[in-house]
Amino acid sequence: MSHPASSPFPPATFPPGTRSGPAASSPATATSPPDAAPSRPAGAPAGSSATPSPGDSATPSRGSSTDWVARAADDALAEHRRRGGDGLLVCASGISPSGPIHLGNLRELLTPHLVAAELAARGVPVEHVLFLDDHDRLRRVPAGVPAHFAAHLGRPLAEVPDPSGELDSWAERFTAPLHAALAALGIRVRVVSQSARYAAGHYTGAVLAAMARRQRIAAILAAARGTDARGAGDAASGEPAESWPYRVYCRRCGADDTRITGYREDSTALRYECARCGADGFRLAEANHGKLAWKVDWPMRWAAEPVAFEAAGADHAAPSSSFGVGRRICAEVFGARPPSLLGYGFVGTRGAAKLSSSTGTAPTPADALAILEPAMLRWLYARRRPQQAITIDFGTEVTRLYDEWDRLAARVAAGTAGAADATAYRRASAPGLAGPRRAVPWRLLTSVLDVTAGDPRSTERILGQAEGARLRLADVEPRRTLAATWLARHVPPERRTRVRAEPDTALLATLTDRQREGLTLLTAELPGCRDLAALTALVYGIPKRLNGLAADAAADEAVRAAQRSYFTLLYRLLVGADAGPRLPTLLLALGPDRARRLLTP
Numbered sequence: 137m138s139h140p141a142s143s144p145f146p147p148a149t150f151p152p153g154t155r156s157g158p159a160a161s162s163p164a165t166a167t168s169p170p171d172a173a174p175s176r177p178a179g180a181p182a183g184s185s186a187t188p189s190p191g192d193s194a195t196p197s198r199g200s201s202t203d204w205v206a207r208a209a210d211d212a213l214a215e216h217r218r219r220g221g222d223g224l225l226v227c228a229s230g231i232s233p234s235g236p237i238h239l240g241n242l243r244e245l246l247t248p249h250l251v252a253a254e255l256a257a258r259g260v261p262v263e264h265v266l267f268l269d270d271h272d273r274l275r276r277v278p279a280g281v282p283a284h285f286a287a288h289l290g291r292p293l294a295e296v297p298d299p300s301g302e303l304d305s306w307a308e309r310f311t312a313p314l315h316a317a318l319a320a321l322g323i324r325v326r327v328v329s330q331s332a333r334y335a336a337g338h339y340t341g342a343v344l345a346a347m348a349r350r351q352r353i354a355a356i357l358a359a360a361r362g363t364d365a366r367g368a369g370d371a372a373s374g375e376p377a378e379s380w381p382y383r384v385y386c387r388r389c390g391a392d393d394t395r396i397t398g399y400r401e402d403s404t405a406l407r408y409e410c411a412r413c414g415a416d417g418f419r420l421a422e423a424n425h426g427k428l429a430w431k432v433d434w435p436m437r438w439a440a441e442p443v444a445f446e447a448a449g450a451d452h453a454a455p456s457s458s459f460g461v462g463r464r465i466c467a468e469v470f471g472a473r474p475p476s477l478l479g480y481g482f483v484g485t486r487g488a489a490k491l492s493s494s495t496g497t498a499p500t501p502a503d504a505l506a507i508l509e510p511a512m513l514r515w516l517y518a519r520r521r522p523q524q525a526i527t528i529d530f531g532t533e534v535t536r537l538y539d540e541w542d543r544l545a546a547r548v549a550a551g552t553a554g555a556a557d558a559t560a561y562r563r564a565s566a567p568g569l570a571g572p573r574r575a576v577p578w579r580l581l582t583s584v585l586d587v588t589a590g591d592p593r594s595t596e597r598i599l600g601q602a603e604g605a606r607l608r609l610a611d612v613e614p615r616r617t618l619a620a621t622w623l624a625r626h627v628p629p630e631r632r633t634r635v636r637a638e639p640d641t642a643l644l645a646t647l648t649d650r651q652r653e654g655l656t657l658l659t660a661e662l663p664g665c666r667d668l669a670a671l672t673a674l675v676y677g678i679p680k681r682l683n684g685l686a687a688d689a690a691a692d693e694a695v696r697a698a699q700r701s702y703f704t705l706l707y708r709l710l711v712g713a714d715a716g717p718r719l720p721t722l723l724l725a726l727g728p729d730r731a732r733r734l735l736t737p
């Protein structure tokens with residue numbers, strides 16, 4: 137858990153340009169240079185002095201800022217070299233597909249992904265392995281799954297049927313959406329099914345070692361609990377209750393409501409009793425019908441695979457937790473070194489109450505990818521140190537987030553981004569991520585979609601006028617689709633813009649002469665305003681002209697007050713509310729004819 141400020145190895149060990157070495161054939165994704173960023177504004181220069189690409193011979197390969205990813209990569213590399221530095225450096229993630237995989241689990245994947253990408257960029261042969269814990273038992277039936285699935289409790293996830301009946305297993309049902317999200321996010325992993333590993337006998341030697349050293353394991357576990365290993369024993373067998381590190385999945389019913397009743401080390405003959413099926417047995421060296429307990433299974437995997445870097449939830453990563461126990465078991469039982477471990481904090485969400493209430497679960501990566509560009513979702517994780525909590529907002533903050541992201545992209549493209557910001561941007565970007573060729577501001581896009589009710593031709597025309605350039609909707613994808621989804625799923629109806637179908641005749645009948653004059657000036661001059669700049673000058677200028685000032689005169693407090701009341705009047709007449717999207721955008725979206733109909737007394 138220590139992160140030295142600088143690598144113990146001089147940069148010369150991994151000179152620039154080594155990317156064409158072993159890393160080129162590595163399955164892990166290399167960190168992309170900034171010119172591969174998907175959201176670079178059209179016409180912006182590629183490349184940037186502030187964000188050297190890994191292959192840039194003038195700069196160190198690790199980039200311009202030593203962030204948490206670079207420090208974690210240093211630690212992983214140090215661990216790899218302590219083991220001799222041979223072969224692929226394995227960065228591991230572990231996911232239990234027991235139910236929907238939520239945005240908190242994504243940190244389990246993105247943390248090693250970013251570290252693996254950093255190592256690949258340094259020319260280190262590296263692989264990101266996703267250990268799929270599909271040999272875990274089904275612990276509970278999540279919301280939305282028929283209650284009769286309770287009959288499968290205690291069976292391995294890979295052997296429980298898919299609740300929807302479409303896929304081969306429960307594990308596949310909840311893994312499939314994760315694979316889709318990983319592909320969208322540019323996270324390439326080698327998936328290792330624990331069920332397949334156990335079935336293939338890959339862990340047999342380790343299971344036998346754990347059984348042989350079960351007293352040692354029991355002592356380590358007891359020490360972690362602060363009790364004596366023999367304190368809570370099973371009087372009948374004379375064995376401590378927790379001395380069996382292995383839990384049997386019954387050969388007949390498949391469930392783990394079992395108890396080991398005897399084990400012979402010489403023959404590896406194991407006897408057990410199932411609560412449903414009675415007594416049975418098998419030879420551990422010849423077949424596997426069970427799984428090591430979690431606190432033994434995790435370190436066994438470090439040793440058997442072997443893993444040099446792993447991330448884990450902060451609760452597992454603390455010294456007194458699974459990791460503290462695991463590192464002792466790894467060394468004392470399996471004779472191996474534990475990985476360099478990085479603990480990560482909580483991922484919370486806001487503004488997603490509607491999602492959660494419909495599915496009964498926390499929002500998933502797919503939910504976030506329905507409204508955020510993939511690089512932005514990566515950025516939310518990359519820019520925070522793992523120890524920091526992350527909150528992903530599905531509500532009004534989304535607009536601010538897009539603004540922030542677009543400004544960052546522009547600064548990176550212009551070479552004016554700070555080192556830390558540029559590094560986070562580089563890590564968020566990856567080759568092949570979906571992003572718009574033209575990053576139309578989210579604020580404009582959502583306003584236009586709202587006012588046009590999503591009509592493609594009007595949307596294309598208005599966006600072109602607003603941007604002062606010919607554009608095709610395809611250039612704005614996937615942002616247009618994301619914006620439409622966000623409006624439909626996350627913006628409450630009362631916050632959406634509803635253009636009046638008919639003029640507000642009651643309000644129009646009460647106008648003062650000056651208010652009428654303000655509307656007349658506007659409707660007369662609207663047809664001559666072809667873009668946002670002209671419309672902005674017009675709507676801000678009219679209140680000044682009504683006060684006898686020039687349209688471009690500086691605004692004092694009286695003018696600002698006149699502008700506020702003028703804008704409120706326009707909003708009431710156009711959308712029946714005191715506020716709405718920016719007026720120039722709204723007027724552009726409406727077009728002069730529709731505006732005149734609503735603004736003429």
Ligand SMILES: [Zn+2]
Pocket residue numbers: 386387388389390391410411412413414
């Ligand atoms: Zn049974």
